[in-house]
Amino acid sequence: MTETPLGSRTERKERTRRAILDAALELSDETSLVALSLRQVAKEVGIVPTGFYRHFDSIESLGLALVDESFASLRAMLRDVRQIDPTSTGLTPFAAIVDRSVSILVSHVHQQRQHFLFIARERAAGPPAVREAIRHEIELCERELATDLARLPVTEPWSSEDLRTLSNLIVVSMVATAEAILLAAGRPEAERLVAEQARTQLRMVLIGALRWRSSPSS
Structure with missing residues (x-):
């Protein structure tokens, strides 16, 4: 034919x-x-x-396409790994999410290294529209995470502001972890320490979060 x-x-x-x-x-x-x-x-x-x-249309529009491409698969993977039994309570299921999320992130940084290098660099030094697009994508990650957290019994009494605060802490930690993994390229032991520190930090955040109660004015 x-x-x-x-x-x-x-x-x-x-x-x-x-x-x-x-x-x-x-x-x-x-x-x-x-x-x-x-x-x-x-x-x-x-x-x-x-x-x-x-x-x-321009180098800037090319950069925006790269931002879309860089975040699309990562957000999908993180959405999948966050799916747990909505009736789960206590630290154990959250710790499992942390461990799986960090492992997924490390793997994804390896698979999409050029994209992550691009995001890390352009987040600070790129054209204004590209920096804003990256900021917006990170904010979308936070919103999606906050939506998932809101489905859990332990966060039922939380205010929307507190849910966004927790999701911001987690996403900011993940972004910093991705950039640290890039810096540790070619040094397996340094990369292992980065991943372990990320797990520890996120578990500490979650231990505090499980005991948090939103104030009436929140």
């Missing part, structure tokens, strides 16, 4: 878009997007600069 011209064009366009995303990740290994030009990306892919605009 002969491939239709439309189909082949669509496939070529998708391959080129993928090549642009991959080239941007590689080129931004040592620098932020603010120092990257679309001409550099186009040259790396082997297309003319005007060809870049068939896929992205």
Whole structure:
């Protein structure tokens, strides 16, 4: 069966878009997007600069696509690992979530190392729109976690503000852990210590959380 011209064009366009995303990740290994030009990306892919605009409006829009790509699979994986019996009480089920979440995070950082390097760098030094997109994605992670926490009996009397505070503590710890794992690259023992410290920190947070009671004014 002969491939239709439309189909082949669509496939070529998708391959080129993928090549642009991959080239941007590689080129931004040592620098932020603010120092990257679309001409550099186009040259790396082997297309003319005007060809870049068939896929992205600017380097900034390319960065936004990378942010979406970087967070999508991580959020899905963390949603799965948080699924526990909603009637569970005590520290044990929460400790299991912590251990599994940290293990998932370590594995995901290894599998998507370039994406995590991109997020770690652009979170502080990227274009304003990209920094805001990263902040928004982290906030979405916090909201999703707060929603899951609200389903547990122990948090039933908690205020929404306290749920968001706890989810913020957990997500901020996970972000810091991912960045520490990146810094420990090639040093297995250092990485093991990072993961162990993350587990300990999160367990300590949860021990305190299980004893927390929202004040009437919260």
